[in-house]
Structure formats: structure tokens, C-alpha cells
Amino acid sequence: MTSAMTSAMAGAVPVLEVEELAVTFTRRGEASTRAVDGVSFAVAPGETIGLVGESGCGKSVTSLAVMGLLPRRGVEVSGSVRLDGEELLGASDRTLRKLRGADMAMVFQDPLSSLNPTVTIGTQVTEVLYEHRHMAKKDAVAEATDLLDRVGIPDPARRLGEYPHQLSGGMRQRALIAMALACSPRLLIADEPTTALDVTIQAQILELLRELVLGSGTALVMITHDLGVVAGLCDRVHVMYAGKIIETADRHDLFARPRQPYTGGLLASVPRLDAGRGTPLTPIRGSARDAIPWAEGCAFAPRCDNAEDDCLTEVSGSTVPLEYDGPGRELRCRHPLQYPPAAAGATASGVPR
């Protein structure tokens, strides 16, 4: 049951399949830390999935591991990452370089620091075109202008000659997206693409990403801690905690009936308009630093309101398993949130245990 969710893929061959991905950091003189611990998911063409969790839960490391961008020294990666069926872990530098930017691309969190300050936007866009599409200079410039236009940058021809600091935050992120899309990648990973932006700009960028994915059949992996982003964009959501996926569900299911107490807590931490004025927010206690190793039980148990004795004991040498939890849902929890059948949302397709 630990393999990817075949039910969700309904016929489509996944673009990206990640299986049992584990990333361990070892530093000289320190105990090694397992940042990603047996993560599996898959993305189909045109599908958007969300990797959600607090900072430090391993979502960014997962994305870097998929792209092969983790430093080689002091990092150990195991499991399997397949792009269109081709295994990426252990692939040569050359192979990865050919895939990166062409078949899989990435958009980063901070658009200012992610752009080279001393090189023009034009060069930073065209260098991808030269590298992967071997374009002539004239064609590359024309294509770059077109790309900037497509991501909604006004007066693109002039922008090509400008430097990152001359653009606004939103424009920079658009430029980064243009670079990522230059070769129409099959897979796009967006690592908190809106976190560093103003709220109004956030919405624009998300809308842009949605249009681009819908239009091209690109598979999109959205990494975020922001449930609003998830609600607006993702088809399926994987909630991560302490390096593991703890709950997987379709967007509607997840919002209507979160099962993992952690997911429930995340949702309860967001202020709701319909909650009535007197209702207090219910934050999750503690911080992600209070996690315990999965080998000793459920990492979330120290912060969990539902936790009971057996949450802190490992069962027959394995950690709390990720199990089938109704159609399209998986759950890693021994004492999940329960819902009376009548209260189930309109979209409910599974019946709580």
C-alpha cells in the first residue's frame, strides 16, 4: 500500500513518480538528520499536486532531490525518482543537466535572490534556449520576448535588456516562470512561488501558473505552507510532517474532512470568515522542532490533542504506516479525526471508519 496512489491517476501515465524517497544529511561531527523519509507520490500530465507542511518538514528538500540539486557532499539520497519512466537518482550529471530546464523546471521562492543580479533578464531567459533548444541568437531573442509576453510582462522587448533589480517583485517572479517554461517542461516544481510576494501579486502569479498548466498539460508540483494556495490550485494534496507524508487527499476532501489531527490543526489555524466573531483560533501547540523521530512513534504525537499511548510506541519495528483511507485518500494516523456520517461534506466519497 505504500506505492503511489494508482486510483488517483485514473488512466494517465504519470510524468513524475517518486517512490520511497529518503534524504539524509550528514555533517562531520554531528548526528545525521533524515530530512525526507520514505516519501512517495506521483503527478500526471496536467495535474497539480500540493506538498504542504511547515518549514523544515522536508518539502523543499524533496523538490531539490527530484531536480538533483542537492549538494553531493554530506547528502545521501535513496529511493526512486522517475521522470517519464526514466530513473533520475544515480543518473549522470550530464543526463540530469539535459533534463533540467528542458523536461523539468523549477520556480523558486525569492525571485530577487534567485535571479543573477549582474546579468540581464534577456540573457537569463535566452541562455536556457541556447542550452536546450540550440537556437540562433535572433530566434532566441524573439522567443524570449514571446515568453515574457506570455507570462504577462508588459513591454517585454525592453525588459529583456534590464537587470533584476529594475523589475518589481511580481515581474521578477514572472520572469523566473518564463525561464522555467522556456522549453515547455513536462514537470514544473514551484517551491513557495508566492511567499515573498504581496497578496495581490500572489493571486496573479497563482492564476498565471494555473493557466499555464491547464494550457500545456504540464505536471505541476506546488510546494507551500499556505493552505490558501492549495485550495485555489491543487488537485491533490500531500501533507508532510517531519519528512513523511502523513495525509493524502483530494483538495475538496481534505478541506471538508481532514483526518490527520495535524491537517485539522493546520486548517483550524487559518482564520475563517464564517466562524463567527467570538470563536477563538485553535493553533497547533509547540513548533515543528518538537517532533520526535518516526522510529519512536508518530512524530506529531507530542503536539497532538488526539494522541494516546500507542502513538508513542512503534508497532512491530515499523513506524506508523501510511494506509488506505477511503478512495483517493491515505492516512498515517492511529487516532484520526472522526466525523458523524451526517456531517460529511457534499463531496464526501468515503465513509470515515
Add this chain to the structure above:
Amino acid sequence: MTASLGDRRRERIDALAARAGALPEGDGGVSLVKSAFRRLRRNPVFLIGAVIVVVFLLVALFAPWLAPRDPYAQSLLSEVRQGSIPGSREGYPLGVDQLGRDLFSRLIYGSRQSLLIGVVSTVLGAVAGMMLGVLAGAFGGLVDTLVMRFVDIILSVPGLLMAISISVLLGQNQVSLMIAIAVTQIPLFARLLRGSMLVQRDRDYAVAAQALGVRRRNVVLGHVLPNSLSPVIVQATLSLATAIIEAAALSFLGLGDPDISRPEWGAMLASAQSVLSVRAELAIYPALCIIVVALGFTLVGESLREALDPKFRR
């Protein structure tokens, strides 16, 4: 047998808290200076530098007791000939110089002069530079412009030329040598302190203190200045090395101590050049002393910088 879940959970969190508390962190209630020193104590670079500096300071302090002979006595002059200078022998561990004086004793006494020149000129330069820097940093506006223009003027003359001009002006003696080196250090300290004060002045805590009605003078003296000092301290340590090397250079140019019989590494090095092909050791030993001391101060300075600079804090 089984403890209740609540207890076990509390236990876990306590253990976690203990683990987190064991990490050396600035925000864990440990003061910055304390945590800086904790880092320094474990830094081998700092330890090596500190040992070098301390050893040489002790040597300078106890020179009369450590030196086996009188550094001025030309006891083996009769054996110095054209093309031959006696080397190491009983009672003269490193041999004698071209005037028949015990080299080892001269090196030991030389540490006094070299360290004295280094320390005095650095302190002079640092104090003068810091006064200018505080003036500029605290008042800003016109005062700032005037002070910084003045500093720019000093800075527009390359250091060695500046030192030469001042030495020539003040005459050939030790005090003018120290002043000359001190003046070349002024711009650095002034700019450093001003720059770091400007950064600190805009920090939230300073703005907050001012917003709470603390008088400006007290904000500057009580909050801004103390927090701006660490780059200055680092620079002072590094400047000690520069000052010692520069003093040697000025001695070499004939602008040092007019009393050439007084042992001083720079002067010894300079005067040994004429007999370099006869006995290179006469130049090599004082040079080594200069290099090692300068290295010691540099190592201490660099590791201080690393410990105090937030950029290096991980």
C-alpha cells in the same frame, strides 16, 4: 507499569527542550560576547594566534631575565671579519651580528621595541580614528560630511607615503615613527566606526529607545556605540600586525629609531642586508620574528572577526 501518556509526552518535550538548550544559540539567553568567546575557545586558529601573542608579550616583558647576554656588548667583535661572522656557539645560541653582539639576546630585547611601536601606534590611531568616527556617526549631517572629507584626504595619500611624509616632518625618532604609523591607521578606524554606528543607529532597538524618550546622547553612548565596537576591536588586532610590519619598513628606509644600536627587529633586518651574503641568518631571524608576531595578531584578529560577525554565525 505504563506511565500515563501525559507524563510521557511531558518527558519527551523536556528532553527536547534540554537538547535545544544545549545548542550554543545567541537567543538562548547567552550574551553575544559570551557565546563569541565560547566559539573562540574551541577555535584552533584563535588558540594558535593567542599562544603566539602571549608568548611574545611575555618575552618582551621578561626580556632582561630571558636574554643570556647584554644585547649591546660587542663581545665577539674581534672574531668578526670581512666575509665571516661567527655563528652559533657555546653561550651564543644564534651567533653574533656584524658588530659582534649576541643575536639571540638582541632578538629578545627587540621584541620590546617592536611590540611597543605596534601597540602604541595602533592605540593612537584607533583612538584618534574612533573619535572622528563617533563624531561623524553620532552627529551626522554637516559634521559627518566634514569629518569624512578630512578622512578622505588622509586616505588619498597611500599609507607608506603618508608615513614617510610625517616621519620626514617630525624628524627621525621613535615618537615620530609611532605617530606616522598611527596617522595611516586613522581613516580605517574612523570609517569603520562610523559605518557600523550608522547601521546600529537605524536598528530597531535604537529607534525604539529614542521613541521611548531616551535622550539622544544616552542612546548613542549607551546603546549604539557599544554595539558598534566589535568591528573596531577586530580591526585593532589586525592593525597591530600591519603596524609592526610598517615599522620595520620605515626602519628599513632609515626613518626609524636614530639610535641604531638599540635592538629592534626592523632595524636589525635592515642593517643585516649589507651582510646578507655572509650570514643570511642575521636577516632571517628578525624577519621570522616579525612574520610570526604579525601572523599571531592576524590569526587572533581573523578568528575574532569570525566569532563576532553575525554573518559567520550559523
Add this chain to the structure above:
Amino acid sequence: MLRFIVRRLLQLIPILLGLSILLFAWLRALPGGPAVAALGERATPAKIAEYNRVFGLDEPLWTQYLRFLGRALRLDFGTSQTTGRAVTDEFFTRFPGTVELTVFAMVFAIGIGIPLGYLAARKHGSWIDSTSVIGSLLGVTIPVFFLAYLFRLLFAVQLGWLPGSGRQDVRMEATHVTNFYVLDGLLTREWDAAWDALQHLILPGIALGTIPLAIIVRITRASVLDVVNEDYVRTAQAKGLANDTVRRRHILRNALLPVSTTIGLQTGLLLSGAVLTETVFAFGGVGSTLREAISTRDYALLQGFILILAVVYVLVNLLVDVSYGLLDPRVRVK
């Protein structure tokens, strides 16, 4: 860009004015005053009085200063007491040698320093790294003139591989057009003269280049270490660019910004003060001339040289600022 340069040039005016006041005061404060400075220390009282009258030294200070400034602007610093030549002429026959030496030293320092610093950073923690860190620490602590003497003793005196003094073999009888001896040799097609002049540059050039070398290695290393961890380098890698493109366009271009400043500052320093090295190698450039002027108390020459060198230094620094603006678009716009 032009406005930036003009503004920086305007900022120079107060600095140079201040400098001229300083040097004017310096000359007045010298033991004996400007008359002694001009006539030498053995001048008779009658001659000094005569000089003071002729040059208006009995007039108010500010008229004197204005006159001094006027002469300085015409590059007239009087005549050297030791050679009897105009100080300005003396400077411009000496300066080309210093320039050649500086260029050689900086080419040496840059050519080795940048690759070494880059390598040390990329192999962070390896033996190459620690060796270059230790080496660069030693480089700044070794007294230059000591190193120069060692080189001369070893390679010129004992091994005889390279010439150890002067700018050219005196038996060379080379034609001199520009006083840049290497250049002269090339211009007049006297290849052996150019080669000989170049050989004379090697030992002093390397000795002079050690400090810039040490500093360049350090700055390059630190800067590359910083830049490698920047987000935009990761972006470049995520784009699947060739390693070479990432290295040149995204790492080096940014990492070399602070290095370029250092190179500029060091060049300015070498141009103005190779006093020590030039003295050891009796090189006959500006530096060794200054050294002679110190020992002969040739004040007119000292004053003139120091003022001109300070102007050169300030201009080189301006050039550094401007080129930094060219390299870093963020500065250019401000």
C-alpha cells in the same frame, strides 16, 4: 554613467584641495621652511633671505598658498636639489618604470590569485584550500623588502638566473622613446632590449606582487564561497546550464566584483609606493627615487612626487569606482 563619473570627479575637488593645503602646510612646517627645502640644508642665511624675498615668502600665508596652488596646477614643483632637474621632469622619466613594474606585479598576482582563490573555494576544506589560506596569511605578514632581498640573493646573486638590479643592462645601449623600456624595445624592434627589460622586471615584480597575490587569493576565495550558496546559482543549475556557463556567468561574474575593487586598490598602492622593492633592486623608478630623496632631504622632490602620486592614486581609485559601476548594474543605476 556619464553623470556618475562627472559626480565622482567633482567629489575629487575638495579632496585634492585639502591635500594641497596639507602638503603646503607640510612644506612650511619642515625644519627651515620652504627656502631650505628649495635650496638644501647647507644654504647660507643670506641666500635664504634672498629666496624668501624673491618667492614672496614674506607675504601673507593665503597669497602664498594661492601661488603654490597655481604652480602646482601647472605641475611646477621647482627643481630637485640633487639632480638639478625640474621635479616634474624627474617624475615623468621615473614613472614609466614604476608603471611597468606595477603592471608586471599585478598580472602575476591576478594570474595566479584568481584561479587559486577559485580552486580553494571549490575544494573547500581540501589541502589546496588550507594551503592557500596559510599561504595568503604568510603573504601579507612577510615584510616585502625582506622577501625582495631574499629573491635577489638567491636568484640573482647566488644562482645568477635573473638580473638583480636596474631596469635594463647598462651595456644594452637601447633607444628610449617612451621610457617604458619593454614597450620601447618593441617599438624600435630591438627585441633583445625588450627581453632584457622584461627580465629585469621578473624578480622585483614577483616580490612586489606577493601582497596583492595574497589578498586576491583571500578575497576571491571568500567571495566564491559566498556566491556559490546564492539562490541564483541554484537557479542556473536548475536551468540545466553547462557547468562552464554556470561557472563563468553566474559564479565568477558575481564573485569577481569585490575582487575587482581589491585589484584596483592594490594597483593604486603599487603605483604610488613600490618604495621598498624598488630600493632593494635599485630599480630607478619613482620608488627608489623617493627613497633617495628621503636620505638626501630633497624636499622639493618629495613634495612634488607625493602630490603627483596622491593625484595618481585618487584617479586610480576613481577608475576603480567607475569600472565597478560598469561591472555591477545595481550601482550603475543609483
